[in-house]
Amino acid sequence: MRFPTDEGRQRYDALVRAAPRTVVGLDFDGTLAPIVDDPAQAHIHPDAAGVLLELAREVAAIAVITGRPARQALDLGGLEEVGDELAAEGKELFVFGQYGNERWSSQHRRIAAPRPPRGLATFERDLPRALRSADAADAYVEDKGLAVAVHTRRLADPDGAFHRLLPPLQALAQRHGLVLEPGRAVIEVRSPGSHKGMVVDRLAAVTDAEGFLFAGDDLGDVEAFEAVEALRQEGLATLRVCSASSEESALIALSDVVVRGPDGVLELLRELARDARALR
Template sequence: MEFTSPEAEQRYAALVRESADTIVGLDFDGTLSPIVADPTEAHIHPEAGEVLVALSAQVRAIAVITGRPARQALALGGLDVVGDTIGDLGRELFVYGQYGNERWSSTDRRVISPRPPAGVAAFLRDVHGVVRRAGLGEAYVEEKGLAVAVHTRRLDEPEEAYDRLLPLIADLAHHHDLVVEPGRNVIEVRAPGMDKGEAVLKLTGDLAARGFMFAGDDLGDIEAFRAVLKLRAQGMATLLVCSASAEQGALIDLADVVVDGPGGVLELLTQFTEDAASIRA
């Protein structure tokens, strides 16, 4: 791992000291799972389950906070099975899906989700025509229940297609009173009122946490980073981790630690687990 400043290294040490009362928040795609062309094949890193179980013994809770539907993240990550083991240790795993609109925990074991807003259904009905008229009919339109995602990664020129589609989709989203969440060759459209930052703040309050680490990789994680910075300004021990890639560097300037993709995230979590265990030995 690479600290971005001497202050960042000090923040890591402070969080280790508060590890027993710390929440570790993690994005899914690009953080726990490598980015792949087909989002339905984005399986969690093979070592992630073991790392999360070991980490759970040293922290208050672990929360996967993702733009994916919660059930999809559970399936692709095998997180329900991981949650069983974490529960046996007396700890808790949370999965917040669709930017915090959906919630699952290893204690409750059911997905709590609001009804899809009417605007999303109307947007889904219209977006296929927008994509075709842009000459990008092969772009993958993913219906996510509470949101719609348009992926350009499968196209021959994914970045050019993304740039062409973004203003068109933004106009359509505005027409249906929805918000746009840009990502790595994906444009997500959803209802306003909830984001990863709100999920971070709610979870912190619910668990009366004294520390928060968040690891993410993309534009959709910026609100979570900002929420952690807000907690830092209030005196909480915090750490921001960027799972860096050649495609996206939006979080690097905000991060305390920069690691190389999901493998680097797991190495950091393993080191944190060992350091936390050593202070209580």
């Protein structure tokens, strides 16, 4: 792992000391699971379950906080089984889907979710015209129930299509009272009022956390990084981890630690578990 500043190393050391009262929040795609062309095939890293179990013995709680529907994350990550193993250790796993609009935990075992936002159905009705206007009619459209994601990764010119689509989809989202969230070769449109930063705040409050680590990889994680920084200013031990790639660099300047993709994230979590265990 790479610390952009000496302060990053100091923050890591402080988090190790606070580990028993620390919450670890993790994005899914690009952080726990490699980015792939087909989102339905984005299975969690094969080592993730074992690493999360090892880490859970040293921290207060672990949460997966993702833009995916919670059910997708549970299935692609085998997270219900991971939750069972954590429960046997007296720990709880949280899964927050669709930027916190959906909630699941290994204790309650069901997904709590609101109704789809007003305006989403009419947005989907108008979407094909917007795709054609941006010469991206073949973009893959994923209906998430509470949101719609337009993926450009499979197109001949993914980056060009992404940038052509941003203005018309932004205008269309605003027309229907929705918000736009850009990511890595994906543009998501959803209801306003919930983001990953709000989940970070909620988790810190309900767990009475003294430390918080969040790891993410793209623009959808910026609010979570900002919330973690606000917790640091309140006196918590914190660490912001960027799962870096050649596609997205927006989080690097905000990060305390930079690692390379899911492999790097899991190696950092292993090291955190080892260092925390050594202090027990």
